[in-house]
Amino acid sequence: MVKRMMTRMVLFVFSIAVIGWFPMPILSSMALAEDDTLANKLNLSLYGYVETSYTQNFNNPSDGVNNNRSFDGDANSFRPNMAQLVLEKAASPGGALTDRAGFRLKLNFGEDAKFTGGTGADDFDFQEAYLQYMPVDNLTLQAGRMNTLIGYEVIESPLNPNFSRSFMFGIGEPFTVTGFRASFDFSDSASFAVSAINSFAGLQQDNNNSKSIEALLSLAPADNLGVSIFGFWGPEGDRGQEGTDRMQVGGILDVQATDQLELVFEGYYGNQARPGMANARWNGVAGYAIYDFNDQWGLHVRAEVFEDAAGYFSCGGRDDDGNSLYSNAQVCPIGAASDQTLWETTWTLQYKPVPNLITRAEFRYDESDRATFQDGNGVSNSQSTLAGEMIFLF
Secondary structure, three states: OHHHHHHHHHHHHHHHHHHOOOOOHHHHHHOOOOOOOHHHHHOOEEEEEEEEEEEEEOOOOOOOEOOOOOOOOEOOEEEEEEEEEEEEEOOOOOOOHHHHEEEEEEEEEOOOHHHHOOOOOOOEEEEEEEEEEEEEOOEEEEEEEEEOOOOOOOOOHHHOOOOOOOHHHHHHOOOEEEEEEEEEEEEOOEEEEEEEEOOOOOOOOOOOOOOEEEEEEEEEEEOOEEEEEEEEEEEOOOOOOOOOEEEEEEEEEEEEOOOOEEEEEEEEEEEEEEOOEEEEEEEEEEEEEEEEOOOOEEEEEEEEEEEEOOOOOOOOOEOOOOOEOHHHOOOOOOOOOOOEEEEEEEEEEEEEEEOOEEEEEEEEEEEEOOOOEEEOOEEEOEEEEEEEEEEEEO
16 A cells, blocks of 8 residues: 555656656746746756667577576566666755755666566666765765665666676665765866665665675776776665675776777675675676777677676575565576576677667577576576567656
């Protein structure tokens, strides 16, 4: 009941915001210009995208799952991935005091929202909902639910070079965090951000009595070079558990080799303490070659290796009865060993017939040192998929 009321409230707020985009003569008596709108008066922005896809798995898995995947978990099926709406008033430096305050509300609808919310239940999720304030020009404060500082890939498909997400992103990194963040710009080429958050898993409520910390140092030593160093540390066990610290550290190197070719490299290492047993360890490295022939055509290639040495992260996504959770994310065949090393290569051909429409055709090959992929009614150590994706931006 509470969630239903919250959903109705959110839709009401969005309805009011959308109405604000149209001239309303009735507001003329309130000293607004005839060609002004409520949105312009409040300096609001409304934007988003709609995404859908189809994925063919050549293993033809009997459980209908692309195993070890995250946002493309449905095999041989069309998928309404995401309809995302963002309502935002960005804080800006200088000017009036009111200009320094802002907010962002980012709402997700669709199959992917089950995974971004971390509950595996609802096709609706508040991906981001935070307040923002800039007390001085180079300091930004945020409080609420936000995208994580960790990793290269993100939830939003249009911002990624490939349709499918890497193992490193889908299995071994947080998506969103809830807490407080401070971001400081040292100069045009150096910035630092740090967050005090509830949980690595993006939970809105903390599952222990302490807070975790994530941080990001971003450097641009040259016009064509970007370097990011990120880290995470905090207790990630349940309430009352001691010695359950989790840490993750990694970095991203982004090189604009030519006007058409961008090269990206990401690597990280993670370690999780577990009372009474050996620590869990996971790590990975990925490389991207992003080549855009022109404004319409592009070829994006990714290769990666991901190791889950203790099986702590991969092959999740099933309840005690063997039913899949998280909208088929991270699922493996029942009984499969979860301590594994995964490899994959992905080739994505992108075409934009118009600037606000993205289409992608993608071939991907996955392999594991364990039999963690469904192959018909049996199991295999590999799978190949062919996918098509369409994204409309507005």
